[in-house]
Amino acid sequence: MENASKALIIAGAILLAIAIIGIGMFVYNNVSGTIRDAADISTEQINAYNQTFTTYQGNIRGSAAKTLCDVVRNHNLGAQDDSEKVAVFTESKGAEYRAAQTAGTTTTEINTVNTGLQSGKTYNVSFGFDPDSGLVTAVYIVEQNGNAAG
Numbered sequence: 001m002e003n004a005s006k007a008l009i010i011a012g013a014i015l016l017a018i019a020i021i022g023i024g025m026f027v028y029n030n031v032s033g034t035i036r037d038a039a040d041i042s043t044e045q046i047n048a049y050n051q052t053f054t055t056y057q058g059n060i061r062g063s064a065a066k067t068l069c070d071v072v073r074n075h076n077l078g079a080q081d082d083s084e085k086v087a088v089f090t091e092s093k094g095a096e097y098r099a100a101q102t103a104g105t106t107t108t109e110i111n112t113v114n115t116g117l118q119s120g121k122t123y124n125v126s127f128g129f130d131p132d133s134g135l136v137t138a139v140y141i142v143e144q145n146g147n148a149a150g
Helices: 002-054 062-077 107-116
Strands: 058-061 087-089 122-129 136-143
Touching: 002 062, 002 122, 002 136, 058 062, 062 107, 062 122, 062 136, 087 107
Parallel strands: 087 136
Antiparallel strands: 058 122, 122 136
16 A cells, blocks of 8 residues: 555656646747747837838938938937937948947037038938947948939
C-alpha cells in the first residue's frame, strides 16, 4: 500500500509539472506575440513619420522645396527636444545624420535655406536617417543644373 501511495504522489507531481510547463508555454506565446505586434506598430509609426518628409524626395521645383522647408520648420517648432528636430542643408552630408546634432535645425537656419531657394529652379531632395531609430533627421536640398523637375 505504501508503494501505491508513493506512485500516486509521483504521478501527481508529473501531472503538475506538465501543467506548469503548459501554462509557461501559453504565457510565452502570448507575450512574444504582443512584442512582435508592438514592433510592427513601431515600424508603421516610423514610416508614417518619415512619409511627412519623403513625399518630397527626388527632383522637385523650388516652390515644393520651399514648402518642404515650411514643413520641417513647423515640425521643429513642435519638437519636444533637439533629438526630434530635422535639419535642412543645401548640400549633401551623407545618409547618416545623428539626431543629436543640431546644426540646420533652428528657425533662422531653415528660413535662410528657404529664402535661397528659387521657385523656377529644380532641386534634388534626399534625406539623412538616424541609424538607430530609422527616423528622418536631415533634409538635403541640392540645386540641379537642369530645369526639368521629376
